[in-house]
Every structure is written in structure tokens, then in C-alpha cells.
Amino acid sequence: MYLCSKSILSASEKIYTPSVVPPGFDLVKTSKGVTLYQKNTEYVQVVDLSQGASVKLLNGDITDAGNNQGAYGGDDPQMRRQTLNQAWLNLYSSNPNAFCITNGQFFSTNSQPATNLAFPVKVNGKVISDGYAGESEYPTEKLMLEINSDRADITPFNGKISLYSSSAPNLIVGLKENADKFMYKELGRTFVGVKDSDSNGTYETILIFNSTAATQAHATETLRSFGADKVIMLDGGGSTQLICQGESYITSTRTIPQMLGVVSAP
Template identity: 45%
Template sequence: MTAFIALTLAGTLFATVPLSSDPPYKFKVVRREPGLRLYGNGVDWVQELDLSTGVSLQLFYPRHVQDWGEGADDLGNVPQYDTGVSVSIDPQPIEVHWQDLQERWGDRAFSVTNGQFFGSQPLQLAFPLKADGIIYSGGYAGLGEYPGEKKMLIIQGQQAQILPFPEVGYPENPLFSEIPNLLVGLDEWADKGIKRAVGRTFVGVGDRNQDGTSEILWIFNSPAATQLRAARVLRALGAQGVMMLDGGGSTQLVVQGVERLRSRDRTPRAIPHSLGVILPPPSTPAEPAETPGPPPEESPP
């Protein structure tokens, strides 16, 4: 399989304007950084990443991996899609995920939010995850959960794509290709309480400058939204593909150390997996040209 997968959008594209029955979006730019905008409307949050500027998304940080889970877990679940691995992870509060990001990236750390669906004991991710060329999980769910309704976010350099996830094994599965970063979630229509207004985390991708490369990546967080609304917000911003991540009490957001969205669980939910937004490296100022000094004095004859 080649390192690049052509963008093919499945399903119907929705209008990119809010419907009259929706609450007004009223998003405003709350914070602006090089290549990044944070939008808010007092309730919901959207981060807009322009990957062409050097902004990046950390898909996984293995600090809290307890076990590589190469065999069956306590419930008999085994790694899926011939991956042979499904890490078990010690879940952490969102504040710890932020500290991990900040310790790794320093001033370039911008935000952390929840990510992958999870469950099973010991705690594992439900679906596949590959980061920086390493397969960390084939997931435990496989075809047993939401067959045909899985999507994958692929990040290759300055391009992001959201495509249907092919539920096949080695070697056809894109996990085994040269693609370095791949995160599996669910289609916007997969039934996770479609009409319920609960915590939602969605991602979207799009080609804003229409040059054939989808360089824009959006992350949507809401304490209470339907699946339809989450997808519509992203499409209104220009997303051509969207994907659902974990929601409910898992939906949380910390931006530069400030908790922007808190878990709605009575006790804020610890999560095993987070997405970290990283600002571009600082540009190196050009060295000033040498100023020529006075000409050397000539020796007297």
C-alpha cells in the first residue's frame, strides 16, 4: 500500500450553513496563535489547526502504558486486525495529560483534549491507533462493534484525511503501510445516542485554499451537543470529512493550562488517551550580515 491514500468522501455532504432549528453558532476567535485559532461561543469550543504552518497533533504519548497487551485481556479480548498489540493504559486526569504535553513540548504545548474510545479490563483502547510510525493498538473491538461504521484520521506531514477504515488484516490494512499517524473513530451516524445532547468530541478536515491538499484540521468539543450538531458545526467551518471520538463525561479540554471544558461526571473522568495540539517551532531569526569595518590603514612608505 502506498504512503498516500487518495481522498474519497463517502456519504452525503451536508449544507455548510446552520439550519434554522439549530442554536445560533456565534463563534468568535478567543485565541490566536501562529497557524491556530481557538473559537468559542460561550459553550462549545473549536480549535482550527493549519498543518501547513507547522502546527501538529500528538496522537499518543506512551508515558502511562502499563502493558503492551500482546495476548488476551481478562475478558478474552485480543488485539484486532493482525496487529498483535493492544496497550493497556493507566487512565489519568486531563490535568496530567496537559502536564505530560507541557513537559515534552514546553512553550509549544497548546492544548489537550480527550480522544479514543476505550473500555475493557485491563483498560484498553477500543479501536486502532498508530503514532509516529508505531502501532500502539489494534483495538479490542474489531468487527464486534460498529462494523462498517469506523472512520480513520490519517496525518501525513502537512495533510490530514478522514476516510472509511478498512476492517482487514495484514497486509492490506493501512496500519501496516508507511502512514505514520492513524487514529480510528466512528462515523457521524454511528449510534452513540445520535439525538442526545451530551458531551461530544469530533474532528474534521478540509482543504481551505482548494489546492487539493486538506491542510486544515478542526477539533470540536461541546459539553452538550447532538451528533448532528457537532458535524454541522465542523461542516459550517469548511470540513469535508468528520469523525466522532469519545464523548459523554470524557469530553474535556485544557488550553495552555486553563480548563476550558470540564468533564460532566460527578468526579471528572480520568482518560487513557488524549490529543495534544503543538504550536510550530519558533522561527530562527536570520543572522545579521557582517558590517564591514574601516579599511586597514596603509603602512607608511
Template identity: 35%
Template sequence: MKKPFKEVIKLSKICILSVATNLTFTSMDYTVKAIPATCGFQRIMTATGVKVYYKNRQSSKKEYVTVIQSTKAKIENLTGTVFSIPASRVSKKLLTEFWQDAVKSNTSTRKARVVINGTFFSTKQDPTGIAFGLKARGKIITYGYGIANEYPGEIRTFSFNPSTGIASIQPYNTESFRRFPEVIGVLDANANKAATKYLPRTFVGVRDDNGDNLNETVIFYSSNHARQLDASNALKCFGANTSAMLDGGGSTGIIVDGEPLIDTPRKIPHAIAIYGGIKSKLSTRAK
């Protein structure tokens, strides 16, 4: 007995939907993951290997997500002057000064697109110590003054290699300082830094886009008013498999194409520069 025509169409649609929801894409023997939806974020800047997204939840409360394909764009550590006496201390700069430093390293093939605040430090000193370690341009600055007595079991490293485009977030260990030319001491995403309060936050996540167990994409979250859960959820929305916490509060800041989108008057010892291609498109930003 033949099924009614309408029923056949209905069953066909169900079959097609089932196939679509389970579809994976293969290219060059790699399994490629579908990039998730952007959860209400709108793209405001695009350059080669770099995209910046924005969401205004209410009034002046802002969230930004910066996505870097690190095989096409470059991430670099920027520091103030490093002093060996006092041991392993770094002078502080405004984020706008770090932006100027980043621009000085522009070339014919790359251009500074984004600068974001970086690692934890002491606000009471200048030059200051670095809490959880820092390695920049192949040189270990410090393993961190807070390793022995702060946030036991919750210290992490965000490590990356600009040459290979590979990044990693791992439990803190000195092996990361040997393996990677760039290392930033960070905290676990769930470490309690006033977790439930709405504060300025800077987080970082990593993503494996081709199933080779290497993270080729780095994702930064910046907000002037968020809980830790908000930061973690945003990074998960953009596909991060692991995330960690950078310095926040009064240190949080982000500059895109020379414009401070989250401004901070605080001087900091370390910032993260992101370089992309020379063409970009910047849409209207909320003020």
C-alpha cells in the same frame, strides 16, 4: 435609447455582486477556497497555526472549535504507559496530566496550546484496551478490540502526519496504519451514539484549503451539551469536508493554555496535543 442613470447604477451593482459571489482566488496555480463564516463563534485564542473559537448557546452549555493549520502547527498523540502484557493496553491519566506531558515537549519554536480527549476505550479496565485502533509516534499500539463486532461499517480512522502537515479521515483499513505515523480509530459522524440527546461531544473534521485534494487543516469540536447534528453542523460551518466522532460523554474535555474549558474527572488512555507558535492572545472566557 440611453438607460436612466439610476438604472445603470442598479445594473452595475447587480453585476458586481454576481462577480463577487462567484469569485475564486488563485495563488501559485492553486485554487484557494474562501473560509466560511464562523456561525456565531467568537475567537478566544490565536497562536501561529492555531485558533480556538467559543460559543455559549445558553447558560453553562458551551461549544468550542479548534482550528489547526497543520503545516504551521503540530498535532501529536499522547498516551499513557503502553503495556504489551496484557496485550495492547494503555494506562489512563487525567486530561490535566496529559497537558503536563504536552508542556514537557515545548521547544523554542513551539508551545502546547490545546489538549483534547481522544479515542474510544473501555472504562472498566486500567490499563485499558483501545476500541478502534491507535498508532502514536510511528508505533502501532493496537488495531482495536472492537473492529470485528462493534459499529459495523461505521468505524473510521483519523490519520495525520506531523512532518508533512497532511491529515485524512477514511473508512477503517489497516493501510492507514502503514501510511501514517499517527492514527486514531474514530466513528462515522452519523454513527448512533445517542445521536439526538444533548451530551458532551468531541468531533474532528478535515479541510482542504488549496484545492490539491490534501487536507492541510484539522478542526476539532468540543461541547459539554450537544447533539451529533450540532457537532457536524459546526464543523461544516468551518469548512470541514469530512468529519468523524471521537470519544464523548464523560471523556470529553479541552484544555487551552493550561485552563480546562471543559473539565472531566474521568481518566483516559489517549489525548491529542496541539502545538502552535509562542505568541498567543486569549480573550475573556465565560465561566
């Protein structure tokens, strides 16, 4: 369903509209608990977990388990890289309410068809990768996005203790907004924010920013303008891609091993 911000909707059509929509952003797509906004080549997804929408951590098939080779004593598996379109089709086939899919974790670009993730990822209660980048890379600049069914948070990542003590069933590790990843260059960017929409102390809204060209400061500023209380940087550059309801909005020829999938509420 394609809608614009001036569409006249029937009573049965319910759009989730955040309390803050920055000037210049137009509504592109919506479904229960999720909305996609666009401003030029920038896109922001608003995902309301309290309405039953969800963010899925997805990855390609594991071709080498990398047993006990991870940065924190766990595994460092190789995951098969695939096009985002392939990943979208897989997501949609198992989730008819699939809304969008985008790139996620930092990864090594030196090997394919399979590769390793830089930082840890936990899916449905299981740490599937400790990553290969331990304290030698960005030792004080890592954060983790913790995702529960009805809430999320972005918290400091302090290595093995943080990874294995988190109660969140799903988490992904990234970097602080000002970690030096070509900080001032306008590159493809994928950032995530969390927001406490009702000011009750719980972050029930996840915001996902994608752009073909933005500085780190601009990506952060955009998420803050949507009300993000905390921000984390995920992989970007040539990996930045976005598909929503089968339509490509940001394209890349780069294959990727790990993705974020957004699913609307039933």
C-alpha cells in the same frame, strides 16, 4: 496570551484566521498556525498543518503490552488512565508551544487505573494498539484520521489492511458521524474534521470540536460550518474535556488513557 476578536495587534503578532468563521463564534486564543474559537459551551480548534502546527496522539503509560491480543493480530495494550491536567503538564513539559489538549479514542470504562482502547491507534510510525473492538462492533461504520506532518485525511477503515497499509505515521480510528452513539442526545462530544482550505486537493487543516452537550448532527454541522470536508467522531460523553494553554474550558472527573494534543508552530 488572551485575545478577543477585536484586539489590536502589533505587526509582529500573526493570527491564523480561517476563511470561514460561523456567526456567534468568538476568537478565544491563538498562536502560530492554531486558533481556538468559542460559542457558548462549544469550542473549535483550527489547526493549520501547512504552517507547522501539529496534532499529537498521546497516551498514558502501557502497563500490559497485550501482545498479539489485538483485534487485527497486533497488540491490545492496557494504558494507564490519567487526568487531562496531568496529560497537559506532560505535553507542555516536552512541547513549550503546546496549545490545547483534549480526549481522543474510545476506551473501556470498566477498568482502572489502566484500560484498553476500543479501536486502533498508530503513533510515529508504530501501531501501538489494534484495539479490542474488531468487526463485532460497528463493522461498517469505522473511519480513520490519518495525520502527516503537513496534511491529514479521513478515510474508510477496513480492518487490518487499512491499518497496516496506511503510509500516515499517525492515525486514530473513530466512527462515522451518524454511527449510533446516543445519536440524538445532547452529550459531551468530540469530533474532528479535515479541510482543504486552498482547494488544492490536500486537507491541510484539522478542526477539533468539543462541546459539553451536543447531538451528533449538531457537532457535524458545526464542523461543516467551519468548512470541514470530512468528519470523524471520537470519544465523548463523560470523557469530553478541553484544556488550552493551561486553562480548563471543559472539565470532567473522568480519567482517560488517550488524548489529542495540539502544538502551535515554532
